[in-house]
Each structure stands twice: as structure tokens, then as C-alpha cells.
Amino acid sequence: MGRQPCCEKVGLKKGPWTSEEDKKLINFILTNGQCCWRAVPKLAGLLRCGKSCRLRWTNYLRPDLKRGLLSDFEEKLVIDLHAQLGNRWSKIASHLPGRTDNEIKNHWNTHIKKKLRKMGIDPQTHKPISVSTDPSQPNLHSHHNTETLPDSPIDTTETNESAQTIISTISIEPETSLNPCASSSSSSSSSSSSSNSNPIRFEDLEFPDFEWVYSNDTSNNDNDIGFWEDDYLSNWDFLVGHEDGEVPIFQESWPCGLI
DNA sequence: AATGACTACAACCGCCTTGAT
DNA sequence: AATCAAGGCGGTTGTAGTCAT
Numbered sequence: 468m469g470r471q472p473c474c475e476k477v478g479l480k481k482g483p484w485t486s487e488e489d490k491k492l493i494n495f496i497l498t499n500g501q502c503c504w505r506a507v508p509k510l511a512g513l514l515r516c517g518k519s520c521r522l523r524w525t526n527y528l529r530p531d532l533k534r535g536l537l538s539d540f541e542e543k544l545v546i547d548l549h550a551q552l553g554n555r556w557s558k559i560a561s562h563l564p565g566r567t568d569n570e571i572k573n574h575w576n577t578h579i580k581k582k583l584r585k586m587g588i589d590p591q592t593h594k595p596i597s598v599s600t601d602p603s604q605p606n607l608h609s610h611h612n613t614e615t616l617p618d619s620p621i622d623t624t625e626t627n628e629s630a631q632t633i634i635s636t637i638s639i640e641p642e643t644s645l646n647p648c649a650s651s652s653s654s655s656s657s658s659s660s661s662s663n664s665n666p667i668r669f670e671d672l673e674f675p676d677f678e679w680v681y682s683n684d685t686s687n688n689d690n691d692i693g694f695w696e697d698d699y700l701s702n703w704d705f706l707v708g709h710e711d712g713e714v715p716i717f718q719e720s721w722p723c724g725l726i
Numbered sequence: 727a728a729t730g731a732c733t734a735c736a737a738c739c740g741c742c743t744t745g746a747t
Numbered sequence: 748a749a750t751c752a753a754g755g756c757g758g759t760t761g762t763a764g765t766c767a768t
Contacts, residue, residue, distance in 0.1 A: 505752090
């Protein structure tokens, strides 16, 4: 017997989310917390499958997300982590607070891969491209020691220096974050948090660098990036009631009787 | 100005893992 | 121990925006 689909697909909407759908989802989660994704669309009045709601929230709507390009430091960190962890994007993301596995994966595929190749580094092995790698040797998840790289024969001037810079060694303690502020919500792999009885409070979320509309770094020609360009999302007033500066509380568990 | 190629990233798909029963 | 449901994860696709011709 095959696996059942995560939801009834008939009549469900697919494709890009509308601002109205975003609003509904945010409002619902801020009010009720995140749990039981399968039930979310129905209760929130969305014609989406629960999985889609979870993804939308995790990858785009979560208030503790950073937006914009990865900084140089983040990029190097991703490279280092990838050298140690391989394509385990959620693990990598757990070391970069405010970044999602999807975002890092996309950035890797579109930017970093290219950059590494340009520098003469194989993005999969993190070794100089011209050094023939034995295809019989697994290289994705078992190349934890990159400090013994042979000198790259690539004569690109920037190659060796940059490669040496990037292929540094950061020892990552398993299951630990480099950022003490990194909450479990920094990754979609926060399944454990759902069983945590301590509610996540709004102010506990990592907001310092977070702005709904903010300027990107100077390397970006776009200047201002509107995270949520529409007015409806430019503040939280439309969300659950939090008057007089009172902030909404993220709840880990749903109110009794909600489901 | 038109259009085709390229790029970036949001979203989807299907398999895997985990926890409950 | 076996089964099932739900969530998580990584790979892939779709599409809007940008650039080059």
C-alpha cells in the first residue's frame, strides 16, 4: 500500500502565494502557534496543503528570517560547513541564524558553485578541479579534512589564495550552533521545538538585524529590498491584537479545543 | 522595441525519519 | 515489532526578472 498524499490535492491552489494568503497564514500562526500543519490550511481558511503552508512559513514568512544576499562571512561559513556536512542544507542552515535551508541551497547552486568553479575549486569535493578525484571514492560526505589540500596547479592568480582562505577549517561541534542566539526556529528542522513546553516569545526571536524593509549591502544594485512591499505587511498591526506595545506571543502548542 | 538566453529563487515533489499506537 | 501519520529534508522545476543581441 502506497504512501498517502499529504493532503487532498483536489481543489487546492498551487503556485506563488498571494499577499492575502500570506496574511491569513501569518495571522493564524501568530495567533495559534505552529503545529499540526495538516490542519492549518483548513483552520486558516487557505486552499493550500499543509506542507505548502509549512514551507511558506519556514522559508519566507517567519519573522526571524534575514533577507537579502548572504554576507561574505555567511558565504564562507556555508562553504566551510558544506565541506564538512555535504548537501545537508538543514544542518548548514542551523548554523546560520535567520537563514533557511532552501535559501542556502539556492545560494549555493546559483552563486557559490559558480564562484568556486571560477576559483578552480570543485564545489562538491572542495578540492582543486584539476586534481583528478577518484570517482570510486565518495567525496560528498566524507571529506572532512580539507586542510591537506595539495597545491593547486591552477595558475589563476586569485585561485590559490582564495581557495586557501575559503577552505579553512572550522570544527563544527555536532548539533551545536555557532551563534548562541540561534534558536531552534532558525531551521525548518525544528521538530524538537514542537514538543517543547516553553513557549517561544516574540521578543526571543532574533530580530536585531531584521527589518521588514531594509537596505541591502552595497554590492547589491537593488538598494532597498522590500521584504513585504505591500503596506499590509509593513507592520504587525493587522495581526493578532497586541496593543500598547504588547507583543504577540508565539505559542508552541495550540489552544485546547482549537482542533 | 522585440526577443531569446540566462539567472535567481520560490515552490513543489517524493523519499526519509520519527513518534505514536 | 509492525504500521501509520505527520513533519522534515534534499533535489528539482517553474517562472519572473534581467541582460544581451
